[in-house]
Amino acid sequence: MIRFENVTKVYDQKARPALDSISLEIDRGEFAFLVGASGSGKSTFLRLVLKEDRASSGAVYVAGQNVANISSWRVPRLRRGIGVVFQDFRLLPQKTVFANVAFAMQVIGKSRSVIRDTVPEVLKTVGLEGKENRLPHELSGGEQQRVAIARAVVNRPGILLADEPTGNLDPTTSMGIMGVLDKINQNGTTVVMATHDDDIVNEMRKRVVELKNGVVIRDEAKALYTSMIPVVGQSRRLRDASGRDEPPVVPPRAGTRAEARAEIRLAGEGQA
Template sequence: MITMNEVWKTYPNGVMAINGIDITIDKGEFVYVVGPSGAGKSTFIKMIYREEKPTRGDIIIDGKNLAKMKERHIPLLRRRIGVVFQDFKLLPNLSVYENVAFALEVIEESPSNIRKRVMDVLDIVHLKNKARFYPHELSGGEQQRVAIARAIVNNPSVLIADEPTGNLDPDTSWEIMHILDDINQRGTTVVMATHNKEIVNTIRKRVIAIEGGRIARDEMRGEYGYER
């Protein structure tokens, strides 16, 4: 599903963010990516959806090598990879329904397919009754659920969650985690970068710890392993 072979990333300013990573994430896995600030987690995550390109090495997703992918093919890749951010990134002038539908409109899905799929994913995130609300009328947790719905509306094979509970209170964070776990149970591979020790230690999944741009730990049903 996702394979990194001897992947390095050095930024133009000389900072080496990723230092020879080899890793495989299988289809249907749920993986936490943890580590100290500045360890390379964000770069690791961004390379999976080709926001960043490796300096050296190969990143294979569904048989496609992202390191050699032409720029014009990146939008097609991102139809198969959903991304959820810490700060939601919703369009403020669009309703909940319109925010989610937009991801399908840009690929010219038919109106009937858009309506069915949008309402289906809003049901998954428990927001069917707020389809006509606007982002400013929602709580932070509800906005994050809209962002998740938008990320999965294309039926992606991989869902990337970059600190999805970072701006949320503990109760709301647990709600988001149960939704992500449900999405994973439906067959989507989930890769989640997080600093949330309680979540990692309670909802046990595979843990990949990155330190100094290298894989420091890779444990099935692992623990967070760091003080906040």
């Protein structure tokens, strides 16, 4: 469904590439986590899939099509096949839950009757029955993210990209969101989720693709998060481990969670 062939993305000629000759394939219906520290290239990966950016070299295939060959006026069609969810929800504050989801259908010209039928159905899928007429600020963070997911999947995209969808949510709520994403995945949608949340990754036991400095250093099925929290001296060990193709040995430690949170905050500031 998504295939990267030796993809390199350079933002700044003087700095190291954001993605460095990455080759990766994510199959139809798969659920993959994209993990790695801030700046490891997760967001660049997602941007390339959406054709928000152009790869410096290599080819990106989405649904069998090389995105470099999609002309700019056909890019909207590509994006209709991809749903996107963000850490900060990105709902329209003055629109109700129903209107927020319906907006995604209105702007691509769906008829009113189709919207009336589809939106409640999707809201039911994400567990928001009966909250159609609430405004975003009247909802909890988890509920807002559910609205955002509903909006992302209402046009039945083949791919759902989630960029740290649980980054602003507490662990319990996060698990609820993961339940929703899992349900969407079971319905046949390919899900790619960039995350820092080790608990979730460990709980879900799905495919894990780990990026570091723009390089895939691990790609495992039914994997664990395997703590990528940067510790002094650990980064070199990891690189050595990947170079020798050996799984890195990381002792379980207390306090990982807190450190991961600190890093997410930093990442959030970087994006703002």
